Amino acid sequence: MSDTGTITGDDGKSRCHWHANLPDYMRYHDEEWGRPVTDDIRLFEKICLEGFQSGLSWLTILRKRENFRAAFAGFDFEKVALFDDADIEHCVADAGIIRHRGKIVSTINNAKRAIELKKEFGSLARYFWSFEPGAADRPGAVNRAYIAANPTTPVSVRISKDLKKRGWTFVGPTTVYAFMQAMGLVNDHVEGCFCRSEVESMRKALVRP
Template identity: 80%
Template sequence: MSETGIIIGEDGRSRCHWHANLPDYLKYHDEEWGRPVTNDIRLFEKICLEGFQSGLSWLTILRKRENFRAAFAGFDFDKVAHFGEADVDRCLADAGIIRHRGKIVSTINNARRAIALRDEFGSLAHYFWGYEPGHNERPTVVDRDHILANPTTPTSVVISKDLKKRGWTFVGPTTVYAFMQAMGLVNDHLEGCFCRPEVEAMRAVLVRP
Protein backbone atom coordinates (compact mmCIF):
# COMPACT_ATOMS: atom_id res chain seq x y z
CA MET A 1 0.00 0.00 0.00
CA SER A 2 1.29 3.45 -0.86
CA GLU A 3 1.27 6.42 1.50
CA THR A 4 -1.85 7.62 -0.30
CA GLY A 5 -3.78 4.53 0.86
CA ILE A 6 -4.07 2.98 -2.60
CA ILE A 7 -3.42 -0.71 -3.24
CA ILE A 8 -3.23 -2.55 -6.54
CA GLY A 9 -5.58 -5.52 -6.85
CA GLU A 10 -4.92 -8.81 -8.57
CA ASP A 11 -6.79 -7.41 -11.57
CA GLY A 12 -4.32 -4.52 -11.78
CA ARG A 13 -6.83 -1.91 -10.66
CA SER A 14 -5.99 0.72 -8.05
CA ARG A 15 -8.35 0.82 -5.09
CA CYS A 16 -8.84 2.26 -1.61
CA HIS A 17 -6.90 0.14 0.86
CA TRP A 18 -9.71 -0.68 3.27
CA HIS A 19 -11.28 -3.54 1.30
CA ALA A 20 -8.15 -5.61 2.13
CA ASN A 21 -8.67 -7.77 -0.98
CA LEU A 22 -11.46 -9.74 0.74
CA PRO A 23 -13.92 -10.83 -1.99
CA ASP A 24 -17.14 -9.63 -0.33
CA TYR A 25 -15.54 -6.40 0.85
CA LEU A 26 -14.02 -5.89 -2.60
CA LYS A 27 -17.42 -6.23 -4.28
CA TYR A 28 -18.94 -3.75 -1.81
CA HIS A 29 -16.13 -1.26 -2.48
CA ASP A 30 -16.32 -1.60 -6.26
CA GLU A 31 -20.07 -1.72 -6.78
CA GLU A 32 -21.78 0.01 -3.89
CA TRP A 33 -19.81 2.17 -1.46
CA GLY A 34 -19.97 5.85 -2.30
CA ARG A 35 -22.34 5.48 -5.24
CA PRO A 36 -25.29 7.87 -4.87
CA VAL A 37 -28.42 6.43 -3.25
CA THR A 38 -31.82 8.14 -3.49
CA ASN A 39 -34.12 5.26 -2.56
CA ASP A 40 -35.68 5.81 0.87
CA ILE A 41 -35.66 2.18 1.96
CA ARG A 42 -32.01 1.76 1.02
CA LEU A 43 -31.14 4.99 2.83
CA PHE A 44 -32.93 3.78 5.94
CA GLU A 45 -31.12 0.46 5.70
CA LYS A 46 -27.75 2.14 5.40
CA ILE A 47 -28.18 4.46 8.36
CA CYS A 48 -29.50 1.62 10.52
CA LEU A 49 -26.66 -0.71 9.60
CA GLU A 50 -24.12 2.01 10.32
CA GLY A 51 -25.71 2.25 13.76
CA PHE A 52 -25.39 -1.50 14.24
CA GLN A 53 -21.75 -1.25 13.15
CA SER A 54 -20.87 1.08 16.02
CA GLY A 55 -18.11 -0.63 18.00
CA LEU A 56 -17.76 -3.42 15.43
CA SER A 57 -16.15 -3.89 12.02
CA TRP A 58 -18.17 -3.04 8.92
CA LEU A 59 -17.20 -6.40 7.45
CA THR A 60 -19.10 -8.10 10.28
CA ILE A 61 -22.22 -6.13 9.36
CA LEU A 62 -21.78 -6.63 5.63
CA ARG A 63 -21.61 -10.40 6.03
CA LYS A 64 -24.82 -10.35 8.08
CA ARG A 65 -26.69 -7.87 5.88
CA GLU A 66 -29.07 -10.39 4.30
CA ASN A 67 -29.96 -11.64 7.78
CA PHE A 68 -30.63 -8.07 8.89
CA ARG A 69 -32.88 -7.56 5.88
CA ALA A 70 -34.84 -10.69 6.75
CA ALA A 71 -35.15 -9.66 10.40
CA PHE A 72 -36.24 -6.08 9.66
CA ALA A 73 -38.72 -6.56 6.79
CA GLY A 74 -36.21 -5.47 4.17
CA PHE A 75 -35.80 -2.21 6.12
CA ASP A 76 -39.20 -1.05 4.93
CA PHE A 77 -39.62 1.53 7.66
CA ASP A 78 -43.41 1.60 7.30
CA LYS A 79 -43.38 -2.04 8.39
CA VAL A 80 -40.60 -1.79 10.98
CA ALA A 81 -42.45 1.09 12.66
CA HIS A 82 -45.14 -1.39 13.69
CA PHE A 83 -42.72 -3.82 15.35
CA GLY A 84 -43.50 -4.55 18.99
CA GLU A 85 -41.87 -6.30 21.92
CA ALA A 86 -42.41 -9.71 20.34
CA ASP A 87 -40.36 -8.55 17.37
CA VAL A 88 -37.63 -7.30 19.68
CA ASP A 89 -37.52 -10.74 21.32
CA ARG A 90 -37.47 -12.40 17.90
CA CYS A 91 -34.50 -10.30 16.84
CA LEU A 92 -32.70 -10.97 20.10
CA ALA A 93 -33.04 -14.69 19.41
CA ASP A 94 -31.73 -14.34 15.85
CA ALA A 95 -28.10 -15.49 15.76
CA GLY A 96 -27.78 -14.15 12.22
CA ILE A 97 -27.77 -10.49 13.30
CA ILE A 98 -26.16 -8.40 16.04
CA ARG A 99 -28.25 -9.19 19.11
CA HIS A 100 -27.97 -5.84 20.84
CA ARG A 101 -31.25 -4.79 22.43
CA GLY A 102 -30.47 -1.10 22.31
CA LYS A 103 -29.67 -1.17 18.61
CA ILE A 104 -32.71 -3.30 17.78
CA VAL A 105 -35.01 -0.97 19.70
CA SER A 106 -33.27 1.98 18.05
CA THR A 107 -34.05 0.60 14.58
CA ILE A 108 -37.75 0.39 15.44
CA ASN A 109 -37.71 3.87 16.94
CA ASN A 110 -35.87 5.28 13.95
CA ALA A 111 -38.41 3.72 11.58
CA ARG A 112 -41.11 5.76 13.30
CA ARG A 113 -38.91 8.85 13.13
CA ALA A 114 -38.28 8.15 9.42
CA ILE A 115 -42.01 8.26 8.72
CA ALA A 116 -42.21 11.64 10.43
CA LEU A 117 -39.24 12.85 8.41
CA ARG A 118 -40.83 11.68 5.17
CA ASP A 119 -44.09 13.37 6.11
CA GLU A 120 -42.24 16.64 6.61
CA PHE A 121 -39.80 16.57 3.69
CA GLY A 122 -41.55 14.32 1.18
CA SER A 123 -38.80 11.71 1.31
CA LEU A 124 -35.76 10.72 3.32
CA ALA A 125 -33.74 11.34 0.17
CA HIS A 126 -34.87 14.96 0.00
CA TYR A 127 -33.88 15.48 3.62
CA PHE A 128 -30.42 13.90 3.42
CA TRP A 129 -29.45 15.23 0.00
CA GLY A 130 -30.35 18.68 1.25
CA TYR A 131 -27.19 18.45 3.35
CA GLU A 132 -24.85 17.69 0.45
CA PRO A 133 -21.63 19.63 1.11
CA GLY A 134 -20.63 22.23 -1.46
CA HIS A 135 -17.32 22.05 -3.31
CA ASN A 136 -15.85 24.66 -0.97
CA GLU A 137 -16.60 22.37 1.99
CA ARG A 138 -14.71 19.41 0.54
CA PRO A 139 -10.95 18.77 0.62
CA THR A 140 -8.97 19.43 -2.53
CA VAL A 141 -7.35 15.99 -2.18
CA VAL A 142 -9.01 12.94 -0.63
CA ASP A 143 -6.21 10.71 0.59
CA ARG A 144 -5.64 8.33 3.47
CA ASP A 145 -4.33 11.04 5.79
CA HIS A 146 -7.43 13.15 5.22
CA ILE A 147 -9.79 10.24 5.92
CA LEU A 148 -7.93 9.17 9.07
CA ALA A 149 -7.84 12.74 10.37
CA ASN A 150 -11.54 13.40 9.76
CA PRO A 151 -13.84 10.73 11.24
CA THR A 152 -16.50 13.44 11.38
CA THR A 153 -17.19 16.61 9.42
CA PRO A 154 -19.10 19.80 10.20
CA THR A 155 -21.94 18.49 8.03
CA SER A 156 -22.12 15.15 9.85
CA VAL A 157 -22.24 17.02 13.16
CA VAL A 158 -25.14 19.17 11.93
CA ILE A 159 -27.10 16.17 10.60
CA SER A 160 -26.45 14.21 13.79
CA LYS A 161 -27.72 17.04 15.97
CA ASP A 162 -30.82 17.50 13.85
CA LEU A 163 -31.66 13.79 13.78
CA LYS A 164 -31.22 13.53 17.54
CA LYS A 165 -33.47 16.54 18.00
CA ARG A 166 -36.06 14.66 15.95
CA GLY A 167 -35.78 11.62 18.22
CA TRP A 168 -33.40 9.41 16.22
CA THR A 169 -30.90 7.31 18.15
CA PHE A 170 -27.52 5.73 17.38
CA VAL A 171 -26.83 8.58 14.95
CA GLY A 172 -23.69 10.19 16.34
CA PRO A 173 -21.56 12.32 14.00
CA THR A 174 -19.10 9.49 13.26
CA THR A 175 -21.95 7.13 12.37
CA VAL A 176 -23.57 9.82 10.24
CA TYR A 177 -20.34 10.51 8.36
CA ALA A 178 -19.90 6.80 7.62
CA PHE A 179 -23.48 6.89 6.29
CA MET A 180 -22.71 9.95 4.16
CA GLN A 181 -19.72 8.15 2.66
CA ALA A 182 -21.63 4.92 2.04
CA MET A 183 -24.67 6.52 0.37
CA GLY A 184 -22.69 8.90 -1.78
CA LEU A 185 -23.49 12.23 -0.19
CA VAL A 186 -19.73 12.68 -0.45
CA ASN A 187 -17.23 10.89 -2.68
CA ASP A 188 -14.52 9.62 -0.36
CA HIS A 189 -12.96 7.11 -2.70
CA LEU A 190 -9.30 8.02 -2.50
CA GLU A 191 -7.43 9.86 -5.22
CA GLY A 192 -6.12 7.17 -7.54
CA CYS A 193 -8.92 4.68 -6.84
CA PHE A 194 -10.57 3.61 -10.08
CA CYS A 195 -13.99 4.11 -8.48
CA ARG A 196 -13.47 7.79 -7.77
CA PRO A 197 -13.99 9.09 -11.34
CA GLU A 198 -16.85 6.63 -11.84
CA VAL A 199 -18.62 8.02 -8.79
CA GLU A 200 -17.90 11.59 -9.89
CA ALA A 201 -19.52 10.81 -13.24
CA MET A 202 -22.59 9.42 -11.48
CA ARG A 203 -22.81 12.49 -9.26
CA ALA A 204 -22.53 14.78 -12.29
CA VAL A 205 -25.73 13.41 -13.84
CA LEU A 206 -27.60 12.68 -10.61
CA VAL A 207 -30.98 14.35 -10.29
CA ARG A 208 -31.03 15.45 -6.66
CA PRO A 209 -34.30 14.70 -4.85
Protein backbone atom coordinates in the same frame (compact mmCIF):
# COMPACT_ATOMS: atom_id res chain seq x y z
CA MET B 1 -0.23 -0.48 0.09
CA SER B 2 0.97 2.64 -1.71
CA ASP B 3 1.63 5.99 -0.07
CA THR B 4 -1.66 7.22 -1.53
CA GLY B 5 -3.66 4.62 0.37
CA THR B 6 -4.38 2.34 -2.59
CA ILE B 7 -3.65 -1.31 -3.23
CA THR B 8 -3.57 -3.07 -6.57
CA GLY B 9 -5.74 -6.14 -7.04
CA ASP B 10 -5.10 -9.21 -9.12
CA ASP B 11 -7.04 -7.49 -11.91
CA GLY B 12 -4.45 -4.72 -12.00
CA LYS B 13 -6.85 -2.06 -10.71
CA SER B 14 -5.88 0.31 -7.90
CA ARG B 15 -8.42 0.65 -5.12
CA CYS B 16 -8.80 2.21 -1.68
CA HIS B 17 -6.80 -0.03 0.62
CA TRP B 18 -9.46 -0.71 3.24
CA HIS B 19 -11.11 -3.70 1.49
CA ALA B 20 -7.83 -5.63 1.92
CA ASN B 21 -8.58 -7.64 -1.25
CA LEU B 22 -11.25 -9.69 0.55
CA PRO B 23 -13.68 -10.71 -2.24
CA ASP B 24 -16.94 -9.63 -0.55
CA TYR B 25 -15.43 -6.44 0.80
CA MET B 26 -13.87 -5.62 -2.58
CA ARG B 27 -17.22 -6.15 -4.29
CA TYR B 28 -18.84 -3.77 -1.81
CA HIS B 29 -16.09 -1.21 -2.47
CA ASP B 30 -16.37 -1.53 -6.27
CA GLU B 31 -20.14 -1.72 -6.64
CA GLU B 32 -21.69 0.15 -3.74
CA TRP B 33 -19.52 2.34 -1.53
CA GLY B 34 -19.72 5.99 -2.47
CA ARG B 35 -22.15 5.55 -5.36
CA PRO B 36 -25.01 8.02 -4.84
CA VAL B 37 -28.24 6.61 -3.43
CA THR B 38 -31.64 8.31 -3.46
CA ASP B 39 -33.80 5.31 -2.58
CA ASP B 40 -35.47 5.78 0.81
CA ILE B 41 -35.33 2.11 1.78
CA ARG B 42 -31.61 1.87 1.07
CA LEU B 43 -30.94 5.09 2.93
CA PHE B 44 -32.87 3.87 5.96
CA GLU B 45 -31.16 0.49 5.84
CA LYS B 46 -27.72 2.03 5.72
CA ILE B 47 -28.15 4.47 8.57
CA CYS B 48 -29.58 1.66 10.72
CA LEU B 49 -26.76 -0.72 9.84
CA GLU B 50 -24.20 1.99 10.57
CA GLY B 51 -25.79 2.21 14.01
CA PHE B 52 -25.40 -1.54 14.45
CA GLN B 53 -21.78 -1.22 13.37
CA SER B 54 -20.92 1.04 16.31
CA GLY B 55 -18.09 -0.69 18.16
CA LEU B 56 -17.71 -3.30 15.41
CA SER B 57 -16.25 -3.51 11.90
CA TRP B 58 -18.35 -2.83 8.81
CA LEU B 59 -17.23 -6.17 7.40
CA THR B 60 -19.00 -7.91 10.28
CA ILE B 61 -22.23 -6.08 9.42
CA LEU B 62 -21.82 -6.58 5.68
CA ARG B 63 -21.54 -10.33 6.09
CA LYS B 64 -24.75 -10.34 8.13
CA ARG B 65 -26.63 -7.87 5.94
CA GLU B 66 -28.99 -10.38 4.36
CA ASN B 67 -29.89 -11.65 7.83
CA PHE B 68 -30.59 -8.08 8.93
CA ARG B 69 -32.81 -7.57 5.89
CA ALA B 70 -34.77 -10.70 6.74
CA ALA B 71 -35.12 -9.68 10.39
CA PHE B 72 -36.21 -6.11 9.63
CA ALA B 73 -38.68 -6.59 6.76
CA GLY B 74 -36.19 -5.49 4.13
CA PHE B 75 -35.80 -2.23 6.07
CA ASP B 76 -39.17 -1.03 4.86
CA PHE B 77 -39.57 1.55 7.61
CA GLU B 78 -43.36 1.58 7.27
CA LYS B 79 -43.32 -2.09 8.31
CA VAL B 80 -40.54 -1.84 10.89
CA ALA B 81 -42.42 0.96 12.66
CA LEU B 82 -45.15 -1.58 13.46
CA PHE B 83 -42.80 -4.01 15.25
CA ASP B 84 -43.98 -4.87 18.75
CA ASP B 85 -42.42 -6.48 21.83
CA ALA B 86 -42.70 -9.95 20.28
CA ASP B 87 -40.78 -8.77 17.24
CA ILE B 88 -38.10 -7.28 19.47
CA GLU B 89 -37.69 -10.59 21.31
CA HIS B 90 -37.55 -12.42 17.99
CA CYS B 91 -34.71 -10.16 16.85
CA VAL B 92 -32.87 -10.49 20.15
CA ALA B 93 -32.96 -14.26 19.70
CA ASP B 94 -31.78 -14.12 16.08
CA ALA B 95 -28.17 -15.35 15.97
CA GLY B 96 -27.86 -14.12 12.39
CA ILE B 97 -27.79 -10.45 13.39
CA ILE B 98 -26.19 -8.36 16.12
CA ARG B 99 -28.37 -9.16 19.14
CA HIS B 100 -28.05 -5.78 20.83
CA ARG B 101 -31.43 -4.94 22.33
CA GLY B 102 -30.74 -1.21 22.39
CA LYS B 103 -29.85 -1.12 18.70
CA ILE B 104 -32.83 -3.26 17.79
CA VAL B 105 -35.19 -0.97 19.69
CA SER B 106 -33.42 2.00 18.09
CA THR B 107 -34.13 0.64 14.60
CA ILE B 108 -37.85 0.44 15.38
CA ASN B 109 -37.81 3.92 16.86
CA ASN B 110 -35.94 5.30 13.88
CA ALA B 111 -38.47 3.70 11.53
CA LYS B 112 -41.20 5.75 13.22
CA ARG B 113 -39.04 8.86 12.96
CA ALA B 114 -38.38 8.08 9.28
CA ILE B 115 -42.12 8.11 8.59
CA GLU B 116 -42.32 11.54 10.22
CA LEU B 117 -39.37 12.76 8.18
CA LYS B 118 -40.93 11.51 4.96
CA LYS B 119 -44.19 13.29 5.76
CA GLU B 120 -42.33 16.54 6.37
CA PHE B 121 -39.88 16.47 3.46
CA GLY B 122 -41.57 14.17 0.95
CA SER B 123 -38.79 11.59 1.16
CA LEU B 124 -35.79 10.64 3.27
CA ALA B 125 -33.66 11.27 0.20
CA ARG B 126 -34.78 14.89 -0.04
CA TYR B 127 -33.92 15.40 3.62
CA PHE B 128 -30.47 13.80 3.55
CA TRP B 129 -29.40 15.22 0.20
CA SER B 130 -30.32 18.72 1.38
CA PHE B 131 -27.20 18.42 3.56
CA GLU B 132 -24.87 17.48 0.70
CA PRO B 133 -21.59 19.31 1.33
CA GLY B 134 -20.64 22.05 -1.10
CA ALA B 135 -17.17 22.68 -2.50
CA ALA B 136 -16.30 24.86 0.48
CA ASP B 137 -16.97 21.95 2.85
CA ARG B 138 -14.62 19.47 1.19
CA PRO B 139 -10.91 19.37 0.28
CA GLY B 140 -10.03 19.48 -3.40
CA ALA B 141 -8.48 16.02 -3.35
CA VAL B 142 -9.49 13.38 -0.87
CA ASN B 143 -6.58 11.45 0.59
CA ARG B 144 -6.04 8.75 3.16
CA ALA B 145 -4.64 11.10 5.79
CA TYR B 146 -7.62 13.44 5.50
CA ILE B 147 -10.16 10.64 5.91
CA ALA B 148 -8.29 9.10 8.85
CA ALA B 149 -8.09 12.47 10.58
CA ASN B 150 -11.72 13.37 9.92
CA PRO B 151 -14.13 10.61 10.99
CA THR B 152 -16.64 13.44 11.39
CA THR B 153 -17.20 16.70 9.55
CA PRO B 154 -19.16 19.85 10.35
CA VAL B 155 -21.91 18.59 8.04
CA SER B 156 -22.16 15.19 9.73
CA VAL B 157 -22.31 16.96 13.08
CA ARG B 158 -25.19 19.13 11.82
CA ILE B 159 -27.11 16.12 10.51
CA SER B 160 -26.51 14.19 13.71
CA LYS B 161 -27.77 17.04 15.87
CA ASP B 162 -30.83 17.54 13.70
CA LEU B 163 -31.71 13.85 13.69
CA LYS B 164 -31.33 13.64 17.45
CA LYS B 165 -33.63 16.63 17.88
CA ARG B 166 -36.16 14.71 15.81
CA GLY B 167 -35.89 11.71 18.12
CA TRP B 168 -33.51 9.47 16.15
CA THR B 169 -31.04 7.35 18.12
CA PHE B 170 -27.63 5.78 17.39
CA VAL B 171 -26.94 8.55 14.89
CA GLY B 172 -23.76 10.14 16.21
CA PRO B 173 -21.63 12.28 13.87
CA THR B 174 -19.16 9.47 13.13
CA THR B 175 -22.02 7.12 12.23
CA VAL B 176 -23.58 9.82 10.05
CA TYR B 177 -20.31 10.54 8.25
CA ALA B 178 -19.84 6.84 7.45
CA PHE B 179 -23.40 6.91 6.09
CA MET B 180 -22.58 9.97 3.96
CA GLN B 181 -19.50 8.27 2.54
CA ALA B 182 -21.32 5.07 1.69
CA MET B 183 -24.41 6.73 0.19
CA GLY B 184 -22.43 9.06 -2.05
CA LEU B 185 -23.16 12.38 -0.38
CA VAL B 186 -19.38 12.74 -0.55
CA ASN B 187 -16.84 10.98 -2.74
CA ASP B 188 -14.17 9.62 -0.42
CA HIS B 189 -12.56 7.14 -2.78
CA VAL B 190 -8.93 8.16 -2.55
CA GLU B 191 -6.96 9.64 -5.42
CA GLY B 192 -5.67 6.76 -7.53
CA CYS B 193 -8.65 4.49 -6.85
CA PHE B 194 -10.33 3.58 -10.13
CA CYS B 195 -13.75 4.09 -8.54
CA ARG B 196 -13.15 7.74 -7.75
CA SER B 197 -13.74 9.02 -11.28
CA GLU B 198 -16.68 6.65 -11.79
CA VAL B 199 -18.35 7.88 -8.62
CA GLU B 200 -17.67 11.50 -9.52
CA SER B 201 -19.34 11.02 -12.89
CA MET B 202 -22.35 9.46 -11.21
CA ARG B 203 -22.57 12.34 -8.76
CA LYS B 204 -22.44 14.88 -11.58
CA ALA B 205 -25.20 13.10 -13.48
CA LEU B 206 -27.39 12.61 -10.41
CA VAL B 207 -30.71 14.39 -10.32
CA ARG B 208 -30.91 15.52 -6.70
CA PRO B 209 -34.22 14.81 -4.98
